[in-house]
Amino acid sequence: MKIDIVTIFPEFFCGPLDHGITRRAREAGLATIEVHDLRAFARDRHKTVDDRPFGGGEGMVLKPEPIFECIEGLKVASREGRNESRESVVLLSAQGKRFDQSVANELAALERIVLICGRYEGIDERVGQYLADRELSIGDYVLSGGELGAAVIVDCVTRLIPGAVGNQASTQQESFTTSSRAHNGEGPSSTCTSGGLLDYPHYTRPADFRGMEVPEVLASGNHEEIRRWRRRSALEKTLRNRPDLLERAELSDEDRELLGER
Ligand code: SAM
8 A cells, every 4th residue: 555645744754654553564565655745846935835815814724736736746646537446635624524443444445545634724625626535534623733633544544454463353353343344254253343332341461450350251261251241341331432333333132132231
């Protein structure tokens, strides 16, 4: 996968992309990530990339020309000719569709993603209308720039590329993962796929830490009991923290039974 990031702060990405799975994926050649300085596409000697908003009002707006020229220079197909099952130009925006695990899965299946980071009051609307094919928000809050959002998307998508995570099965048993991706028939029988719920709780040694004990069942060696405990815990945690996910999830008869056991 090739990922291009367009930003006025290219140095921002030196930290986030140089650690852990993202770094390993780059080093293994699974992902190529290039950061492009938008100011390199400014036309004046002051490297101006923003201007005042038409109609008046607060703040400045990123101009369309440098962004269009930068993206055109990346040899991405024009929006009309773009094969959206292969490549996507994404505009980071608080007004976008919410980025979640299912969007991450969609992006991870592509060959190329271009991420455009806004700043100031935002980006000239024509970028979203005529250049980008997706507008994504990482949550219902306003950030001062799209860079953090782009880093979130790169991290989340990169770990879904086959081979990026040492044990690929672990990405199939995590929070929010729906059954289409989770059931490959190879998952360990002692764990459960989340089926769109939150993950079950994890513990490691010591079994007794300052009097806080690991649930006994996890050391029992009874795989069926462990599986049921994990599923029940995932259901309980989802009910407690994200009841909205529980409403959308397809619950099995066993799930209903486990919820009833509380
Ligand atoms: N005026 C905009 C609004 O009210 O929707 C906010 C602009 S924000 C200060 C500047 C830039 O930060 C945006 O152009 C966008 O790229 C990025 N940004 C802000 N919030 C975001 C979010 N929740 N998700 C993704 N990007 C965001």
